Amino acid sequence: xxxxxxxxxxxxxxxxxxxxxxxxxxxxxxxxxxxxxxxxxxxxxxxxxxxxxxxxxxxxxxxxxxxxxxxxxxxxxxxxxxxxxxxxxxxxxxxxxxxxxxxxxxxxxxxxxxxxxxxxxxxxxxxxxxxxxxxxxxxxxxxxxxxxxxxxxxxxxxxxxxxxxxxxxxxxxxxxxxxxxxxxxxxxxxxxxxxxxxxxxxxxxxxxxxxxxxxxxxxx
Numbered sequence: 609x610x611x612x613x614x615x616x617x618x619x620x621x622x623x624x625x626x627x628x629x630x631x632x633x634x635x636x637x638x639x640x641x642x643x644x645x646x647x648x649x650x651x652x653x654x655x656x657x658x659x660x661x662x663x664x665x666x667x668x669x670x671x672x673x674x675x676x677x678x679x680x681x682x683x684x685x686x687x688x689x690x691x692x693x694x695x696x697x698x699x700x701x702x703x704x705x706x707x708x709x710x711x712x713x714x715x716x717x718x719x720x721x722x723x724x725x726x727x728x729x730x731x732x733x734x735x736x737x738x739x740x741x742x743x744x745x746x747x748x749x750x751x752x753x754x755x756x757x758x759x760x761x762x763x764x765x766x767x768x769x770x771x772x773x774x775x776x777x778x779x780x781x782x783x784x785x786x787x788x789x790x791x792x793x794x795x796x797x798x799x800x801x802x803x804x805x806x807x808x809x810x811x812x813x814x815x816x817x818x819x820x821x822x823x824x825x826x827x828x
Contacts, residue, residue: 609635609758609790611656615665618648618655624663625651629816631809635758636788638781640801643811649794650681652811653761656792677757681764682745693739693747694732697722700754722753725780742773749777760784762793766800778804 611633617624626648633639633656641649654660655667657678700722701715723729726746736744745765752760760781766774782804785791795801801808806821 609671610669611671611759611790612668613665614668616655616667617663617665618651618660619663620651620660622663626811627813627815628665629809631816631818633790633792633807635790636785637790637807638785638805639792639807639809640795640805641792641809641811642795642798642801644813647811647813649811650763653678653763653792653794656759657761671759675758677752677755677760679748679752679760679762679765682741682748682768689736691736692732693723693728693734693736694719696736696747697750697754700751700756718754719750722750723747725753726750727776740770742769745769745777746773749780758789760789760791760793762791764794764796766795766797774800 613629613631613633615628615630617626617628619625625646629652641652643649651660655662657676658671658673659678697719698715701718720729720732723732726749728743728746728750731739731743731747736747739747749765762781765777778800781791781793793805795805808819810817810819
């Protein structure tokens with residue numbers, strides 16, 4: 609699966625906030641999107657997710673919504689909603705089981721596996737508002753794992769969380785890419801980007817720049 613951007617401009621109400629973007633996101637690649645506030649990073653993610661139409665240009669080979677995993681900024685989530693950790697993770701399987709149908713035994717087992725991957729099994733019965741910021745972010749990642757998307761779009765996934773959680777999730781992201789998942793993340797930490805993300809799309813008000821791996825196979 610490769611996403612192809614052909615002179616893609618993104619924005620709101622037919623007004624572009626980015627220059628034309630040409631390039632590709634190959635299947636199984638790790639790409640960071642960087643740039644100053646207001647340059648269109650989150651808007652580009654929304655467009656790649658199919659939640660916003662392009663202002664101009666084309667996004668070729670878009671995926672069905674069921675194959676797109678979207679992780680918004682944590683501040684946009686209401687953690688006061690009275691559900692448990694396992695309940696939230698289970699919602700990642702709704703697209704397969706349906707909203708009104710209960711989870712199968714296999715899906716319940718998968719919930720446990722997803723929580724294990726982010727080291728949150730012990731908190732499975734905890735209400736969301738009782739979690740720390742780092743714990744909540746781990747649970748949100750577990751929900752993405754439950755969904756099992758081919759494309760993961762992450763909007764500032766490490767902002768305001770502790771270092772151990774950040775390292776755990778960075779390792780998880782790397783494993784997902786090794787499994788063939790395509791990961792695109794809006795990030796601000798230049799060291800994180802240089803250490804883990806072989807590809808980088810740098811957005812500016814008047815131009816875009818790609819940093820691409822030297823290895824043509826884009827090995828991780």
